[in-house]
Amino acid sequence: MRQTFEEELTSLHHHFSEMGMMVNEAIYKSVKSFINHDKELAQEVIDHDHQINELELTLEKKCFELIALQQPVTSDLRRIVTVMKACADLERMGDHAVSIARSTIRVKGTKRIPQIEVKIAELSEKVKVIVRAALEAYLKKDVEQARKTADSDDAINALSKEIFEQCIEEMKADPELVICGTDYLLVSRYLERIGDYVTNICEWVIYLETGKITELNSNHTFN
């Protein structure tokens, strides 16, 4: 019985990691589609989102079953609760990838601002790094890495703020840039929010290992 429960926990852990990788790929593809104006790739992200949502539902059901049938305590219960809570964060990160993909599809052949697109690419690179780092911290149960990852969210917020202000200036200077400027601004905001969810996942990694629910970066958004 114990053996089976341990196997079930390991399987839960793998499914969570799988969901994390799917979300990471969705974020990566959505930004790539936005930067390259690739509507096909954007549509792919939108079409695949239901898989992420289904995986969340499966994980939630599995967590509930394991709690009800196995009545786990202490660290086993924490492993289940972590997946139960953090899968909602992953799902929302996936939602933001869909929002980025929708921005890509909405943009018509309007004027662009290449220097802001470069910054958005830079921002998405930073986000990709922390998403990976958080998932790695989860896999390795590495509290130190979780803390460091959450700390680096500050740089993402700073760059997002910079993009925000630059967009405002460009839109003020040239009305033809209003449509794309708005999209840049929203996409950078989505990326910033993804960073916030990464911070949440880092908090769950710390909980998983220490049993303490902590709040990292409580002032995590500039807006």
Place this chain on the structure above:
Amino acid sequence: MRQTFEEELTSLHHHFSEMGMMVNEAIYKSVKSFINHDKELAQEVIDHDHQINELELTLEKKCFELIALQQPVTSDLRRIVTVMKACADLERMGDHAVSIARSTIRVKGTKRIPQIEVKIAELSEKVKVIVRAALEAYLKKDVEQARKTADSDDAINALSKEIFEQCIEEMKADPELVICGTDYLLVSRYLERIGDYVTNICEWVIYLETGKITELNSNHTFN
């Protein structure tokens, strides 16, 4: 023992409702501050947000303790899991209220667009109604009301889309409107997201009563 557990569950339920009311008030005040350009009220929302966050932490800890110590099954476990999951949705609704308050503080004496402010007030009114309806559905364990509430999120998305498009047109026509237009656009987006979280809470009400994890309005945002 059973008596005590039942009391603990009731107390959990009351704390969750209390958190819901705090969040509802934060949303209401943040929009009021935005519409009335009331920076003091906006600051109040920001200052009070930590209370919402602390209540979330308290609820999470309590849920964990109840599961670990009481090993609940079926409907009792569902009551705990619902609070455990839905309190994260409430907390994020509170975060969005803070974002609206921050927009209020950021706005300097720039040109305004009264007709869009009227629509934002209308949007926030609709959001207030569904937040209340969802909390009521939770209190009454009313699946039908939960479904209806989630359905009415569509009207919120439609109005948000309308505001979005109107902001773009106004900003294109007058560069002096770029700053406030951007804020209108973001605030309406925050309100729309609050509507999405309300849908999540409705899903948890259905789960609470039926044990089924369903997805209402899977395509809930226009963007």
